[in-house]
Amino acid sequence: MNIQSLSVCVPAKKCINDCSFCCSKMHSADYEDRFSGISNYYEYSEDIKKRIEYARENGCNTCMLTGNNEPQQNKDFLKIFSEINRSIKYPFLNIEMQTTGALIDDDYLDFLKTSVGITTIAISVACLDDSGRNIEMINTPDKNLDIATLCNSIKKRNINLRLCLNMNDDILINNPFTVESIISVCKNLGADQITFRALWAPDYQSEQGQWVKDHVTAKTTDLISDLKKDIVKNGKYLDTLEYGSDRYDYYDFSVVIDDDSMSQNENKTAVKYLILRPNGHLYSKWDSKASLIF
Numbered sequence: 001m002n003i004q005s006l007s008v009c010v011p012a013k014k015c016i017n018d019c020s021f022c023c024s025k026m027h028s029a030d031y032e033d034r035f036s037g038i039s040n041y042y043e044y045s046e047d048i049k050k051r052i053e054y055a056r057e058n059g060c061n062t063c064m065l066t067g068n069n070e071p072q073q074n075k076d077f078l079k080i081f082s083e084i085n086r087s088i089k090y091p092f093l094n095i096e097m098q099t100t101g102a103l104i105d106d107d108y109l110d111f112l113k114t115s116v117g118i119t120t121i122a123i124s125v126a127c128l129d130d131s132g133r134n135i136e137m138i139n140t141p142d143k144n145l146d147i148a149t150l151c152n153s154i155k156k157r158n159i160n161l162r163l164c165l166n167m168n169d170d171i172l173i174n175n176p177f178t179v180e181s182i183i184s185v186c187k188n189l190g191a192d193q194i195t196f197r198a199l200w201a202p203d204y205q206s207e208q209g210q211w212v213k214d215h216v217t218a219k220t221t222d223l224i225s226d227l228k229k230d231i232v233k234n235g236k237y238l239d240t241l242e243y244g245s246d247r248y249d250y251y252d253f254s255v256v257i258d259d260d261s262m263s264q265n266e267n268k269t270a271v272k273y274l275i276l277r278p279n280g281h282l283y284s285k286w287d288s289k290a291s292l293i294f
């Protein structure tokens, strides 16, 4: 089985943000939070340990801390995860965290690096060049969230910085809407890697899906198409990730275009993600409880 990453869903009651394009809100996510209701810590941590070991034994090298909320909302879980990971024979060394950066200050970054072992922080951004517009689109209570300051603090700690661009019509509003501008803004922010994320809208009606339909117009799809052409033309092919996305060296960035962030493509035989849910079980699809592995 080819596994690109183990996504560990950090439990929390409700996300502090309310991103306009949040895909977690577009499908049900009623997995029991057995962490918050821990009655038997030993049993729960053994459940998680088994799944983490299973991922490692099946060749998975990357662990991504994520969830239907911000991972930084649950520091206690992050501590327990780290204890468990360090206790297995071959711990994950490459540990990433997906976040908008809300409420992460310097002390929290130190905790993430030294206590949790985070090696890459993937900042999810909806507007690259105007923090005010970014805050508006992710509806975060952290009104001081400033992408440039956060990126600078991450780089100062020698943590890899990935910018995950939620591609929409406002990804740039103060700069020309071009490939060159995106590259230049990402360079200025000190990014090591960029993921261009095609936002997902389901077939059924939902508020977030409608937002995506309204804010991902031809303006954005044309830019994504220009990017793809330019990456293939001017980038250097590096490798193909287990699930099939090609990775390129593009102006010294490692670049991937993720057209299938929900792992919907039925033609791929490899498993893209393993997902460890707050109930302590492993799944292979974000939107299917039937994808339970064990």
Ligand code: SF4
Pocket: 015, 016, 017, 018, 019, 021, 022, 023, 024, 025, 067, 068, 069, 070, 100, 138
């Ligand atoms: S931070 Fe993630 S989970 Fe929270 S609202 Fe935004 S997209 Fe959804």
